[in-house]
Each structure stands twice: as structure tokens, then as C-alpha cells.
Amino acid sequence: VDSSGVRIFDLEIQGGQTRFKDGPATDTWGFNRSYLGPTIRAERGESIAFAIGNSLDEATSVHWHGMHLPAVMDGGPHQAVAPGETWTPQWTVNQQAATLWYHPHPHGQTAEHVYRGLAGMFIIDDDASEAVPLPKTYGVDDVPVIVQDRKFDGDNQFDHSSSVLAQLGVTGDDLIVNGTMGAYFEVTTELVRLRLLNGSGARLYHFGFADDRPFSLIGTDGGLLPEAWETNRLLLSPGERAEIVVAFTPGETVELRSYPAEHGGALGRFDGFEDRLDLLQFRAADSLTGGTSIPAAMGSEPDLGSADVVEERSFSLGGDKINGEPMDMDRIDFGVREGTVEVWNVVNDNGYLHNFHVHDVQFQVLTIDGEAPPPHLRGWKDTVLLIPESEYRLALRFSEYTDPNMPYMFHCHFLMHEDAGMMGQFVVL
Ligand code: C2O
Numbered sequence: 510v511d512s513s514g515v516r517i518f519d520l521e522i523q524g525g526q527t528r529f530k531d532g533p534a535t536d537t538w539g540f541n542r543s544y545l546g547p548t549i550r551a552e553r554g555e556s557i558a559f560a561i562g563n564s565l566d567e568a569t570s571v572h573w574h575g576m577h578l579p580a581v582m583d584g585g586p587h588q589a590v591a592p593g594e595t596w597t598p599q600w601t602v603n604q605q606a607a608t609l610w611y612h613p614h615p616h617g618q619t620a621e622h623v624y625r626g627l628a629g630m631f632i633i634d635d636d637a638s639e640a641v642p643l644p645k646t647y648g649v650d651d652v653p654v655i656v657q658d659r660k661f662d663g664d665n666q667f668d669h670s671s672s673v674l675a676q677l678g679v680t681g682d683d684l685i686v687n688g689t690m691g692a693y694f695e696v697t698t699e700l701v702r703l704r705l706l707n708g709s710g711a712r713l714y715h716f717g718f719a720d721d722r723p724f725s726l727i728g729t730d731g732g733l734l735p736e737a738w739e740t741n742r743l744l745l746s747p748g749e750r751a752e753i754v755v756a757f758t759p760g761e762t763v764e765l766r767s768y769p770a771e772h773g774g775a776l777g778r779f780d781g782f783e784d785r786l787d788l789l790q791f792r793a794a795d796s797l798t799g800g801t802s803i804p805a806a807m808g809s810e811p812d813l814g815s816a817d818v819v820e821e822r823s824f825s826l827g828g829d830k831i832n833g834e835p836m837d838m839d840r841i842d843f844g845v846r847e848g849t850v851e852v853w854n855v856v857n858d859n860g861y862l863h864n865f866h867v868h869d870v871q872f873q874v875l876t877i878d879g880e881a882p883p884p885h886l887r888g889w890k891d892t893v894l895l896i897p898e899s900e901y902r903l904a905l906r907f908s909e910y911t912d913p914n915m916p917y918m919f920h921c922h923f924l925m926h927e928d929a930g931m932m933g934q935f936v937v938l
């Protein structure tokens with residue numbers, strides 16, 4: 510904390526070596542370590558700053574995914590950090606408690622930089638969420654779960670080449686959770702809250718437990734849900750997060766898995782998504798502490814459904830473009846007015862999988878093909894999977910930070926699509 514009360518975090522982007530499996534170590538990148546980065550935690554209302562150094566020999570950037578902040582602090586492709594430079598973004602946290610993350614966003618190279626290991630979680634706390642009796646002891650009953658898939662070559666190095674047939678990007682069959690292959694967690698409490706992040710560039714995870722036990726979805730990208738939703742499957746596409754609470758019994762062992770996803774033919778067409786993948790094993794102690802009830806009321810209901818809408822826009826994703834245009838760093842696609850609500854109609858029109866992510870805001874999914882969204886898409890979101898040919902109506906409120914010159918991004922978060930040009934830019938005026 511400096512003399513003006515700003516809390517400063519130091520992050521060094523560095524190369525290193527990580528041992529994932531038997532044989533040679535893997536060349537990797539990380540923040541303050543060889544792979545991934547520390548979990549950053551800040552309170553709503555807190556002023557925070559970063560000193561971000563880059564010890565790599567190429568430029569990269571650090572984007573705060575899901576964060577409401579000024580565009581010059583956003584860490585997108587316009588905020589490249591050159592080798593040897595230090596970037597010092599600063600802002601005051603002003604959004605509800607949520608599980609966000611940070612990752613590089615260099616123009617055309619996001620997929621590769623994330624694949625090498627640059628990613629971390631960013632947890633925001635606030636008074637309202639503190640008051641809700643949910644598990645909240647970090648590392649004990651409140652646990653980050655960053656899920657990534659990787660492909661290794663014969664020398665144990667990451668293989669980031671994709672086959673010409675891969676429409677989604679690189680998928681690998683080795684699963685890494687929090688930087689560890691074959692990860693397990695020792696459970697000591699009856700209830701455990703998991704903050705799930707799909708940290709992959711191309712793979713979907715359809716989370717479930719090996720015994721199909723139900724769990725409670727309590728939060729989506731932008732924060733806690735008004736009430737928990739019980740399910741035994743949850744689908745997250747690249748960049749999406751969810752908070753779940755799961756109950757364990759003493760002495761048991763159970764796997765968290767990804768199951769084949771069920772969305773008609775749309776997902777089954779792609780290599781890899783028929784797989785059942787074990788992600789993380791839970792090993793419960795012979796006696797567990799704590800209670801077993803999930804509070805009835807948690808977060809607030811998204812409220813944009815009844816807002817006055819000043820502008821409607823349409824976005825069609827296909828062929829590595831949005832509305833027929835590839836990303837151009839020098840083209841700002843449109844400006845939105847600060848303090849207003851817009852509705853964006855988003856369609857994936859080419860049959861392959863895409864999702865849609867917007868910087869700076871959390872949005873509300875109003876309808877999908879005119880119908881109310883399923884329970885897991887009813888909370889605040891910043892990234893949503895686009896099932897081919899369906900129309901997603903999103904409501905977004907732009908507030909606080911204006912800048913006529915520095916844009917925010919909207920893009921597909923399948924990272925090879927983003928890099929290939931499926932991205933656009935808007936400013937808040
Ligand atoms: Cu997580 Cu523009 O990205």
C-alpha cells in the first residue's frame with residue numbers, strides 16, 4: 510500500500526520451466542513463477558495499482574477479463590508491454606464480488622501467450638457477498654479451479670500447432686488444473702465452493718462429478734446468482750467462469766470430470782468433445798467440518814430487462830469476422846453513450862462454435878431465440894457460448910468511464926478465432 514492508500518501488486522511476466530509429467534521439464538511462461546500467476550484479490554471500493562514487468566523477449570499485454578475499468582487500463586492489444594518495460598495500470602474497483610481472471614491480449618497472439626501459461630484468477634470481494642454464509646476460506650473450502658488442456662510433443666514441450674481440420678483451435682488431451690496434471694484436492698469440509706475457470710483457448714468443459722452427484726451453481730461470470738440452482742452438469746466455454754458449491758461425505762474419493770456436451774449435433778462434430786476427461790480428484794478426510802446448507806438468497810437479479818434501451822445493434826459471427834469485418838486496430842466500430850443501456854443481438858451464423866465476450870461490462874442474456882435463457886445464463890455474464898444459428902439478445906449498461914480515443918474489445922473467446930480477426934472495437938462516449 511502506498512502513501513495515498515493505493516494497494517500495489519507486482520507482477521513479473523517471465524519464462525521458466527515447469528514439470529508436468531515424467532521426462533524433461535516444459536518451457537513455460539508465468540507471472541512471478543514459471544506457470545500461471547498468483548490469485549489477485551481486491552475489495553470493491555479499493556484503489557489498486559500494478560507494476561507489471563516483462564522479462565520475456567517479446568511484447569505482450571495483461572487484460573483484466575470481466576473488469577469494469579477505464580479503457581486505457583484494460584490491457585487489450587493497445588496496451589502492449591514491450592520487453593524490459595513496466596506497465597502501471599491503476600483503477601478503483603467498482604463492481605460486485607465476482608470471479609474474474611487476467612491473461613495476455615497481444616494483437617494476433619493471445620492464443621499462444623495464454624497457451625504458454627500466462628493466466629491467473631482475480632477475485633473481487635464486497636460487503637454484500639461477505640454477509641452471505643457461503644464457504645469462503647481460500648484454499649480450504651473456497652478453491653480456484655483453472656482448467657486447461659495441453660498437447661505435448663515428444664520432448665514434453667507444448668505443441669501449439671493446430672491441424673488444418675481444427676476449426677476451433679488447438680485442443681490437447683492432457684488436462685492441467687491449476688498448473689498440475691493429475692491434480693487432487695484434500696477435502697476437509699462438508700461443503701466446498703469451487704471457482705471454475707475454463708482457461709482453455711478452444712475446448713468446452715461440461716463439468717460434472719463421476720457419480721453424477723448434484724451441485725449448486727451459485728455464481729456466474731459477474732457475481733453471485735439471486736439463488737442457487739441445483740444441477741449435475743455445467744457447460745463452460747473458453748473464458749467463462751462459474752462458482753459452484755458441492756457437498757462431500759467423510760472418507761470418499763470422487764472425480765470432477767468433463768462429460769461430452771449435448772447440444773444437438775453442433776458440438777459432436779468436433780474432435781475431442783466426445784471425450785470424458787477426468788479433471789480433479791477430491792479426497793475427503795475421515796471427518797469433515799462445517800454445515801451443509803446453501804443460503805436461499807445470495808446476489809441480486811440482473812435488472813436490465815426492463816431498462817430503457819437507447820440503441821440496438823446486430824453482430825453476426827462467421828468466417829473469422831464479425832459483421833463481415835476482420836479486426837483492424839485502427840478501426841473503431843462504434844461508440845456507445847455512457848449511462849445508457851443497449852441491446853446487442855448476436856448470432857453465430859457459420860455453424861462452427863463461437864462465443865461472445867465484451868470488455869468493461871457484465872451483460873444480461875435477455876433471450877435466446879426469443880426464449881428465457883437457461884438458469885446458468887440468468888446471472889451477470891461477460892462471455893456467452895453461441896450455439897450455431899441461435900440469436901442471443903444481450904442487454905448491456907455502459908457506465909462511468911468515457912474515452913473517445915481508446916476502445917474496448919468485443920470478440921470470440923475461442924482464442925485462435927480472436928487472433929484470426931473475430932474481434933471488433935467500441936468506445937464509450
Ligand atoms: Cu478474456 Cu478480450 O478477453
Ligand code: CU
Nearest residue numbers: 573574575868
Ligand atoms: Cu476480456
Ligand code: CU
Nearest residue numbers: 863921923926
Ligand atoms: Cu469463434
